Amino acid sequence: MTKATGEGKGTRESRRGKRRRLSRSQGEDSNKEELSRVRLAPPTRLRKKCAKAQGSNRPSLLDKLRLRLxxxxxxxxxxxxxxxxxxxxxxxxxxxxxxxxxxxxxxxxxxxxxxxxxxxxxxxxxxxxxxxxxxxxxxxxxxxxxxxxxxxxxxxxxxxxxxxxxxxxxxxxxxxxxxxxxxxxxxxxxxxxxxxxxxxxxxxxxxxxxxxxxxxxxxxxxxxxxxxxxxxxxxxxxxxxxxxxxxxxxxxxxxxxxxxEGGGVSARKQIDWPELKPCLYKRR
Structure with a gap:
């Protein structure tokens, strides 16, 4: 009885260990797959960003200088x-x-x-x-x-x-x-x-x-x-x-x-016109 119990216990521990090893193995595979996605993502985003930056919509230094001028x-x-x-x-x-x-x-x-x-x-x-x-x-x-x-x-x-x-x-x-x-x-x-x-x-x-x-x-x-x-x-x-x-x-x-009003007045009439100040834009 004692031996049988020991064997049963050992068998259960063996099965548990196998399940743990299997789970660990699956977890490692899953982690590897996730890691591969993480490692691949930054270069992909970087390439897209670079491609966008190199597109025709981005002004070159010469364009910027021309715009400033x-x-x-x-x-x-x-x-x-x-x-x-x-x-x-x-x-x-x-x-x-x-x-x-x-x-x-x-x-x-x-x-x-x-x-x-x-x-x-x-x-x-x-x-x-x-x-x-x-x-x-x-x-x-x-x-x-x-x-x-x-x-x-x-x-x-x-x-x-x-x-x-x-x-x-x-x-x-x-x-x-x-x-x-x-x-x-x-x-x-x-x-x-x-x-x-x-x-x-x-x-x-x-x-x-x-x-x-x-x-x-x-x-x-x-x-x-x-x-x-x-x-x-x-x-x-x-x-x-x-x-x-x-x-x-x-x-x-x-x-x-x-x-x-009607025909207006003569353009020769002296009128006190206010001075309108210039609308000047500041350099940005």
Missing amino acids: SGGHFRMLNEKLYTCSGNEAFRLFKDEPELFDVYHAGYQEQMSRWPKQPVNIIINWLRSRNSSLIVADFGCGNASLAKAVNNKVFSIDLVPTDPSVIACDMSHTPLESKSIDVAVFCLSLMGIDYPGYLKEANRVLKPSGWLLVAEVRSRFDPNNGGADPDRFAEAVKQLGFTLTSKDFTNKMFVLFFFKK
Whole structure:
């Protein structure tokens, strides 16, 4: 009995040991398989990362230098446009039209950081009205407004970036007097003689025509050297307009909506125009 019990015990221990060895062996195989996956994963991820890094979307050092140089040129041109007359700006780009491409590339890069674009608000405003309204887009850039609405739009800027764009000093356009229903200035009241642009808008607008002005908010922040928005609105009203509404809800820009009263007033009238400070971009 004792022997049989011992043999039974030994047999059970033998079986347990075999199971432990088998389990250990299976565990080692499982660990080896898991280890192989762990060892393979980092190089695979690294190759994918390297492949992505070497893709065409990653700018090279030369590209980065070009972008930095382009950014510097944009800031210089931007400052120039804010501190010279419209005629000077027109002559500058007429002599070197490639500079306009540099400027607008930098401008678009700056605009891409804005959560909302003022031109889109103006586009929606036009779409909500009769498409028979004739529009003059002063400082049209790439004529995005004209491409987004069904209205007839005269796109005006210093350089013709599109065959439809009229290149001229915005204070002296070839448009006929009282031929326009809506005049738009979207971030384009640049230059020390900006009142001349608004006087030209007054000339070409029909009686009861609309004047829409969107500008960088800091230019109308008296607490930081900007103009008093009420003083600006009063000056436009003296030109012969009524302020129908203004929108200061956006942190990046402000919007003024004016309507022309009758035939407006003479461009010779002396008006106390506020100075609009330049909108200068800091180097990043």
